[in-house]
Amino acid sequence: AQSVTQPDIHITVSEGASLELRCNYSYGATPYLFWYVQSPGQGLQLLLKYFSGDTLVQGIKGFEAEFKRSQSSFNLRKPSVHWSDAAEYFCAGGANFGNEKLTFGTGTRLTIIP
């Protein structure tokens, strides 16, 4: 079965420090992969997406993610976090052409400390 796993429920990072949020996927073929961010009481905002091609993907707000087929991972990174990055982050995957549904991971809550 298709699945997306986010191993970390909660991560705390100091402001200005680097960040990496983990995401692993299980699909029969290379999936489409996404990272979304959700601030409290808000909808989900797309940070970045991977369909094919270059495995290092740049997104909004200074985020990037790297697709690693050998590790079935799509980890999200940011070199220096800001207090405004505190939010819930969801990794999501979609099967190949012909299926418009996404499978979401359980999310990682990011806390930023001064």
Next chain:
Amino acid sequence: DAMVIQNPRYQVTQFGKPVTLSCSQTLNHNVMYWYQQKSSQAPKLLFHYYDKDFNNEADTPDNFQSRRPNTSFCFLDIRSPGLGDAAMYLCATSRDRGTSGYEQYFGPGTRLTVT
């Protein structure tokens, strides 16, 4: 700016009293989705429309219904809300199934409280 709009942002209803949540989009996307999200959980897909084709998830209770009268609007009807239906309801859209991919664009959500 093109966007996904949800009204109202906050809705309070009584136990058993029907309620309708609204979603509209200016993106002209073919696909519209309704998700239920409870506190500290991932969004759970209830159903989606591909154009006029309705696709229900197998575990969506019959209490939840949806209508899509045209491309721009989609409604979520909860016929007899229970306390367990209190949640954030998210509407999303995506362009198509095409090879360019189908990232979903989300509205701000409607927070439903059942008293």
